[in-house]
Amino acid sequence: MASQGLLKSLEDAGNKISEVSDDRYIAVLTHYDADGLSAGGAFLRLLDSLGKKYIIRSVTDLSDENIKSFFKLDADLHIISDLGSGELESISKYKNLYNVREVLIIDHHKVNGEHGDVTLVNPELYGVDGGSADCAAVLASYIGYKLMDDPYFTEIGLVGATGDMQIYDPKDLTFKVLEDAISEGVARKIRDFVFFQNRSLPIFKAITWTYVPYIPGFSGRDDVGLRLVKKAGIEVEKGSGVYKTVDDLSDYEKNRLLEEILHYILGLGVDDLKPRDLMSDIIVFTKEEHYLLRYSLDFSNLVSAAGRLGKDFLGIVVSSGIRGDFVREMEEIYEERRKLLGKYLSYVEATKKVVDDVVIVDLRDTDVSPRFGGTISTILSKSLIYSDKVVLVLLRNVDKIKISARAPKSLVDQGLNLSEIMKDVARKYGGHGGGHNVAAGASILGDDDSLIDYLLELVKSSLST
Numbered sequence: 453m454a455s456q457g458l459l460k461s462l463e464d465a466g467n468k469i470s471e472v473s474d475d476r477y478i479a480v481l482t483h484y485d486a487d488g489l490s491a492g493g494a495f496l497r498l499l500d501s502l503g504k505k506y507i508i509r510s511v512t513d514l515s516d517e518n519i520k521s522f523f524k525l526d527a528d529l530h531i532i533s534d535l536g537s538g539e540l541e542s543i544s545k546y547k548n549l550y551n552v553r554e555v556l557i558i559d560h561h562k563v564n565g566e567h568g569d570v571t572l573v574n575p576e577l578y579g580v581d582g583g584s585a586d587c588a589a590v591l592a593s594y595i596g597y598k599l600m601d602d603p604y605f606t607e608i609g610l611v612g613a614t615g616d617m618q619i620y621d622p623k624d625l626t627f628k629v630l631e632d633a634i635s636e637g638v639a640r641k642i643r644d645f646v647f648f649q650n651r652s653l654p655i656f657k658a659i660t661w662t663y664v665p666y667i668p669g670f671s672g673r674d675d676v677g678l679r680l681v682k683k684a685g686i687e688v689e690k691g692s693g694v695y696k697t698v699d700d701l702s703d704y705e706k707n708r709l710l711e712e713i714l715h716y717i718l719g720l721g722v723d724d725l726k727p728r729d730l731m732s733d734i735i736v737f738t739k740e741e742h743y744l745l746r747y748s749l750d751f752s753n754l755v756s757a758a759g760r761l762g763k764d765f766l767g768i769v770v771s772s773g774i775r776g777d778f779v780r781e782m783e784e785i786y787e788e789r790r791k792l793l794g795k796y797l798s799y800v801e802a803t804k805k806v807v808d809d810v811v812i813v814d815l816r817d818t819d820v821s822p823r824f825g826g827t828i829s830t831i832l833s834k835s836l837i838y839s840d841k842v843v844l845v846l847l848r849n850v851d852k853i854k855i856s857a858r859a860p861k862s863l864v865d866q867g868l869n870l871s872e873i874m875k876d877v878a879r880k881y882g883g884h885g886g887g888h889n890v891a892a893g894a895s896i897l898g899d900d901d902s903l904i905d906y907l908l909e910l911v912k913s914s915l916s917t
Contacts, residue, residue, distance in 0.1 A: 458577075459625070461577075468556055470599065477505045478504050487588050488612075493768045494593040498605075533588050537564065537574055538871075540564060541565050547570065555571065557570060559582075560574060560576065562576060587615075606633035610629065611751045667835070668801055680712045754782050799815060813832065825855075840863075842859045842863060854894070859889070871887050878896055
């Protein structure tokens with residue numbers, strides 16, 4: 453059952469949006485990841501349906517510069533989505549400095565400070581862990597669903613929840629949105645092995661382009677996938693140059709392929725495979741026709757690809773329900789992301805270091821895009837090998853250092869709080885940091901030889917208190 457307090461705050465937020473005069477602007481600022489862009493898509497669909505004037509922007513972080521630029525927009529209502537809970541002091545300061553009329557924050561990250569004259573909608577205020585439920589897309593889509601009685605909004609919410617890894621054990625409002633989507637006939641749920649999640653891709657790609665769990669030497673390897681499909685005695689094509697997908701396989705073929713996959717993985721030295729690690733719920737969108745939009749994982753990866761490659765607007769537009777040429781452009785981006793991710797993960801394997809309970813991946817001297825930091829840290833945290841460790845990924849972003857961190861629940865239960873660690877490192881080096889106790893990040897201004905040692909000391913100290 454969703455928190456009643458949260459539902460009331462979402463209803464009030466919807467009223468604020470509806471009450472803005474049609475001749476005045478509503479400005480939206482959202483995050484560049486799959487959740488943030490999906491939330492942006494929900495707001496685009498909602499504001500367009502209401503006949504409002506609007507401006508929608510996306511950013512990689514909520515720096516003072518980005519806040520100031522956003523507040524310079526002439527609007528009656530400024531909405532900050534999937535960001536803001538950790539920067540309340542700065543938001544309030546610049547709101548007053550630029551005489552901003554009203555600010556509405558729709559977020560699910562840890563709250564830092566008092567929100568004062570800013571309206572904050574956040575599950576954390578109602579005792580719900582925003583790291584495991586009620587991401588920004590779920591919140592934004594619920595507002596749209598209730599205001600417009602439009603079932604497509606539930607699909608948007610599920611795309612964002614998939615991107616934030618909240619769909620696999622849905623709780624609170626996330627669970628309700630999934631139930632609503634199923635009852636509306638927008639979605640259905642099936643359960644299968646993780647190797648068969650990417651059901652729309654050619655089978656030799658689908659089985660290895662699985663990163664939950666991440667398996668070095670297997671994940672992302674088209675050559676391995678092709679070898680295993682052939683070894684299982686399965687034809688790669690179904691005729692006329694069209695590749696077979698998961699949905700084209702018989703039960704017998706799937707079982708044969710699974711046997712070959714497991715045999716190969718065991719040969720890599722992964723000896724602790726558990727059935728629960730290899731099974732997953734798959735959300736099917738029943739109204740979608742395009743193969744990359746039919747399953748929530750594919751759709752979410754598509755939106756994520758747009759954000760990671762700097763085409764944020766495409767993620768917002770397609771998640772809002774607009775199709776046509778935009779989807780064709782997204783197909784190209786999706787493939788580019790696949791290739792880049794394979795390249796970046798080869799860097800990861802070459803540079804990673806394990807120190808006690810921490811995996812350090814220092815990519816500061818590589819050409820890895822800082823927009824991929826969260827993707828890399830999440831993939832490693834879901835690895836069968838590193839799932840019990842803290843993952844810290846460091847990247848260079850022009851004159852700043854971006855840190856993306858993930859932690860297992862077992863260490864969080866021992867007192868580890870990545871959000872506080874990222875705030876501490878930002879206080880020492882300048883910049884800002886925050887997030888959840890299990891997933892957080894920082895963008896810092898300083899950089900020296902002691903940075904990694906300081907991060908390791910913060911983790912060690914957090915676990916010893």
